[in-house]
Amino acid sequence: MSTPGLMMDVPLTTSHLLWRMRAVHPDARVSTVTDASGACRTTTFGAVAERVERLAAALADLGVGAGTRVGSFAWNTQEHLECYYAVMGMGAVLHTINLRLHEDTIAYTVEHARDEVILLDASLAERFLPVLARVRGVRHVVVIGALPDGVEVPDALDYDALLASAGPFTWPELDERSAASLCYTSGTTGHPKGVLYSHRSIVLHALAMAGTDAYGISGRDRVLSIVPMFHAMGWGLPFVCAVAGADLVMPASHLQPGPVSRVVDEQGVTWSCGVPTVWMDVLRHADETAQAGGPPVTLATLRTVISGGTQVPETLMRAYEERFGVDLVQGWGMTEIFPGATLSMDQGAADPERWSHRGAAGRVSPLYELRITGEDGTALPADGTEVGEVEVRGPAVAGAYFAPEVDTADRFHDGWLRTGxxxxxxxxxxLRITDRSKDAIKSGGEWISSVDLEAELMAHDAVREAAVVGRPDPRWSERPFAYVVADAPVTVDELRDFLAARVARWWVPDGYAFVEAIPRTSTGKFDKKVLRARL
Amino acid sequence: MSTPGLMMDVPLTTSHLLWRMRAVHPDARVSTVTDASGACRTTTFGAVAERVERLAAALADLGVGAGTRVGSFAWNTQEHLECYYAVMGMGAVLHTINLRLHEDTIAYTVEHARDEVILLDASLAERFLPVLARVRGVRHVVVIGALPDGVEVPDALDYDALLASAGPFTWPELDERSAASLCYTSGTTGHPKGVLYSHRSIVLHALAMAGTDAYGISGRDRVLSIVPMFHAMGWGLPFVCAVAGADLVMPASHLQPGPVSRVVDEQGVTWSCGVPTVWMDVLRHADETAQAGGPPVTLATLRTVISGGTQVPETLMRAYEERFGVDLVQGWGMTEIFPGATLSMDQGAADPERWSHRGAAGRVSPLYELRITGEDGTALPADGTEVGEVEVRGPAVAGAYFAPEVDTADRFHDGWLRTGxxxxxxxxxxLRITDRSKDAIKSGGEWISSVDLEAELMAHDAVREAAVVGRPDPRWSERPFAYVVADAPVTVDELRDFLAARVARWWVPDGYAFVEAIPRTSTGKFDKKVLRARL
Known part of the structure; x- marks a missing residue:
């Protein structure tokens, strides 16, 4: 029996979350870190909601309408939060550009997304100008904040001036399946691939993560949002905090351990997140500060840190528990499935498998279904022993890529996403991840494409073949290591310089080995398993 | 920009929650109280999920298919939980029959719903037999448990025998907007009206209530589900507990303060709910037990109780906090909007308005939007001062009644539900409720229809006019009081006996006043405001 119209057909959209910011939690605070001392400028959800409406009106005046792609190139700030709600709420699509990618790749994503307007953090203008010089289709650049001396962005519009002159705006009623935002995976092979998030998926993810055993954020929390807002919607925090009415502390570019520690202690942060390296650095900074007799890092108010993007070392989790009383909790996700698809929330001292559980990728979160499949694609028993590829399905999981030109059919299997x-x-x-994606290298929570590195290396005249694999690294989890078959004399330094001009600096492999031949599998592919075993 | 197929189109259905019971929380416990000592029989979510599948197969064998209405007439038990998941998951519709209604009204709802199969708690068979004798359309009665001596249900099927012989069952993929369950409001006027819940609304409500600042239930909770499962889906607890993996303790018919207290203490209950009278009785029982030198009622494990259905007295909330360290939290909802649309979760000692907030109906929960409208239907400012009718909208709010024969258009306004x-x-x-629905009387958390009582009274030969209003009552919140204009000599006892044969016993007014005339408003309606003021 269908229920035509018996329950209200109210769509799940980010506009409902904006309504909560305005009508339920107007006094929740949004603080943006302004300098390395950890000082902040602070406003409220109510004021942000009012500015969001002005921004939407201003963007509409610039011709932004349903489906228009608007790029953001920004740190985590109050204004980036405003961009989220304005662009999505008006039915346009926010492309959160990953500023850590190489400029070639950034330009590729801006072109691929067909961004028409760019919302540009002034402090990042210099980094964006070379991209801007080579993309077509960008009609307007709106600069947020004051440009550094000597930096000019041609025909730029000023964000605050636009807001000041904007009129009122009437929010459209959107289809919950319409696109809200676009995020490119930094990819394991070839070009980045876009994931186009629907309003429905964003709201459902936020609701699931607002759960007691998920992020567990309440209206009394102060959340330090360290994860970049260009990574899988900032792990959903801009939305979860609107659901819960939690304060948001935005670090902007001040992600170094000193500022992070000071912000936690001075702003009374209770909840945070981030890849393990950030929290390793904070720990080391606390030690160094203590040794130097500086003001102690206490993290006294901090209760929970969700970490992920790569395996979180147990020693790190134990150190945070013992020294700071902080639950450093592991989670697992992907751009394609949002973060937190599994979370290893502490089950408490009563759990006999406590540390075993905390070392797992986590337990399946609401709205997600997981299974493990064998080589032949059949589902394996969930017995904790059988090893297979992790497949996931749910209403917050991508069912296709925003890349019709690329054949990605092999990433999906019978209605499930193959995670790799x-x-x-x-x-x-x-869930326990025993082996990460076969070929990709994950360094500091970011993917490095081994295939791209290999292609660049093999572009060097002296290189015949190259295979790049991840070498375990205590700090970065993995760092790329290159096996090279040379045709002519070449030094490691020459290869480094060659790559540095072609890929992001942190992609350049740390280690190199010259070999006679690259081992191959039966199907003729590089046998990276063998190469990894050598390290 | 639409996202055809870019995010997976996985529907929100109760089957996903059943998947969680089986694949994530198989060891969570379901305990059913078996006698007044508080003793329980206990099983697990995993075992329940297996039985749910058998029940679905058995019901399919009986001809239950998509849209078939299946009635349940049962206390809160493990088996009622099984009925929930089996009937809804197979695409049929569970009509949770309110066993507290008068048998005429029950028969009306069974007929109106067109129930084809009844799942009948054996302990309630005697109560159901008169209903069964007068309804057409019921093809099968499945009796859960052993019938009392001397009670016979013609052609009854045995629940456990059906399960034992059932084969496997393949769950269909359902549209999330398809009907899952049907609940009749006990109504303020005339016949009860059905609310047909969709799978989508049930799952969304459960997700919202699983939030940290909503029910706040975690996987470590043991939840005593006191609210009848025929009241607005048992306040969603059968679903929230599947989301969270919390244990469920089902009281069956043992709702008296002695068993409830013993169950809390012996089963280690951490979370419960229920109308205020239940918890007033527990408090009084604790006093009496202490005075009698019996084993003390400690409620030591109990942390949170959500109460509602009527205003929760502040003295009761303070008593639970001071004596037991229990947060007795007020919530507000309706059959049409689920419970918990607002919740006054404790904001902690730092909240200067703490007791004022706890005395409110509560703060708007995620997925709900509220507004206050004036007499002319315009929205009034949300300033805490302007008084108006509360209107609500959201994806878990009824947009129409399952009663096409009744004109209910005046209950909806511009896409919002008028709550009355x-x-x-x-x-x-x-939200603060300053005046409850103008005419209805709420007694012990149940609605009493003043209009129905008036109609019955006026059916007496000696009565010319009658108006019934709620008189404040410390125990029941309100009790009906009748103003009667008599044409001929009649006594209060005669009126009582007359009504007792026509309405549920607890509907019979406690107080009566014979008056010359009923005051009327300018439009000629009874002026109940004036009558209430006289009390």
């Missing part, structure tokens, strides 16, 4: 991760699932929904 | 409640909303989303 390999692991076990037990009968209580605990 | 009158109150204020402040700029932080706190």
């Amino acid at each position: 991760d390999v692991g076990t699932l037990d009968r209580h929904g605990w | 409640d009158v109150g204020t909303l402040d700029r932080h989303g706190w």
Whole structure:
């Protein structure tokens, strides 16, 4: 029996979350860190909601309408939060540009997304100008904040001036399946691929993560949003905090351990997140500060940190528990499935498998279904032993890429997304990743494409073949290591310089080995398993 | 820009929650109280999920298919939980029959719903037999448990026998907007009206209530589900507990304060709910037990109780906090909007308005939007002062009644549900009900229809006019009081006996006044405001 119209057909859109900011939590605070001392400028959800409406009106005046792609190239700030709600709420699509990519790749994503307007953090203008010089289609650049001396952005519009002159705006009623935002995976092979998030998926993810056993954020929390807002919607925090009415502390570019520690202690941060390296650095900074007799890092108010993007070392989790009383919790996700698809929330001292559970990728979160499949694609038993590829489905999981030109059919299987991760699932929904995506290298929580590096290396005259694999690294989790078959004399330094001109600096491999030949699998592909085993 | 197929189109259905019970929380426990000592029989979510599948197969064998209405007439038990998931998951519709209604009304709802199969708690068979004798269309009665001696249900099927012989079942993929369940409001006027819940609304409500600042239930909770499962889906607890993996303790018919207290203490209950009278009784029982030198009622494990259905007295909330360290939290909802649309979760000692907030109906929960409208239907400012009718909208709010034969257009207004409640909303989303639905009487959390009582009274030969209003009552919140204009000599006892044969016993007014005339408003309606003021 269908229920035509019996329950209200109210769509799940970010506009509802904006309504909560305005009508339920207008006094929740948004603080943006202004300098390395950890000082902040602070406003409220109510004021942000009012500015969001002005921004939407201003963008509409610039011709932004339903489906228009608007790029943001910005740190985590109050204004980036405003961009989120304005662009999505008006039915346009926010492309959160990953500023850590190489400028070639950034230009590729801006072109691929067909961004018409760019919302540009003034402090990043210099980095964006070379991109701007080579893309077509960008009609307007709106600069947020004051440009550094000597930096000019041609025909730029000023963000605050636009807001000041904007009129009122009437929010459209959107289809919950319409696109809200666009995020490119930094990819394991070839060009980045876009994931186009629907309003529905964003709201459902935020609701699931607002759960007691998920992020567990309440209206009394002060959340330091360290994860870049260009990574999988900032792990959903801009939305979860609107659901819960939690304060948001935005670090802008001040992501170094000193400022982060000071912000936590001075702003009374209770909840944070981020890749493990950030929290390793904070720990080391606390030690160094203590040794130098500086003001102690206490993290006294901090309760929970969700970490992920790569395996979180148990030593790190134990150190945070013992020294600071902080639950450093592991989570697992992907751009394609949002973060937190599994979370290893602490089950408490009563759990006999406590540290084993905390070392797992986590337990399946609401709205997600997981399974493990064998080589032949059949589902394996969830017995904690059988190892296979992790597949996931749910209403917040991508069912296709925003890349019709690329054949990605092999990433999907019978209605499930193939994650490329390999692991076990037990009968209580605990996922363990035993092997990460076969070829990709994950360094400091960011993917490095081994295939791209290989292609660049092989572009060097002296290189015949090159294979790049991840070498375990205590700090970055993995760093790229290159096996090179040379045709002519070449030095490691020459290869480094050659790559540095072609890829992001942090992609350049740390280690090199010259070999006679690259081992190959039966199907003729590089046998990276063998190469990794050599390290 | 639409996202055809870019995010997976996975529907929000109760089957996903059943998947969680089986694949994530198979060891969570379901305990059903078996006698007044508080003793329980206990099983697990995993075992329940297996039985749910058998029940679905058995019901399919009985001809239950998509849209078939299946009635349940049962206390809160493990088996009622199984009925929930089996009937809804197979695409049929569970009509949770309100066993507290008068048998005429019950028969009306069974007929109106067109129930084809009844799942009948054996302990309630005697109560159901008169209903069964007068309804057409019921093809099968499945009796859960052993019938009392001397009670016979013609052609009854045995629940456990059906399960034992059932084969496997393949769950269909359902449209999330398809009907899952049907609940009749006990109504303020005339016949009860059905609310047909969609899968989508049930899952969204459960997700919202699983939030940290909503029910706040975690996987470590043991939840005593006191609210009848025929009241607005048992306040969503059968679903929230599947989201969170919390244990469920089902009281069956053992709702008296002695068993409830013992169950809390012996089963380690951490979270419960229910109308205020239940918890007033527990408090009084604790006093009496202490005075009698019996084993003390400690409620040591209990942390949170959500109460509602009527205003929760502040003295009761303070008593639970001071004596037991329990947060007795007020919530507000309706059959049409689910419970918990607002919740006055404790904001902690730092909240200067703490007790004022706890005395409010609550703060707007995620997925709900509220507004206050004036007599002319315009929205009033949410300033905490302007009084108007409370209107609500959201994806878990009824947009129409399952009663096409009744004109209910006046209950909806411009896409919002008119709740009939009158109150204020402040700029932080706190709702205060200043005047409950103008005419209805709420006694012990149940609606009594004043209009029905008036109609019955006026059916007496000696009565010319009658108006019934609620008189404040410390125990029941309100009790009906009748003003009668008599044409001929009649006694209060005669009126009592006359009504007792026609309405549920607890509907019979406690107080009566014979008057010369009923005051009327300018439009000629009874002026109940004046009558209430006289009390």
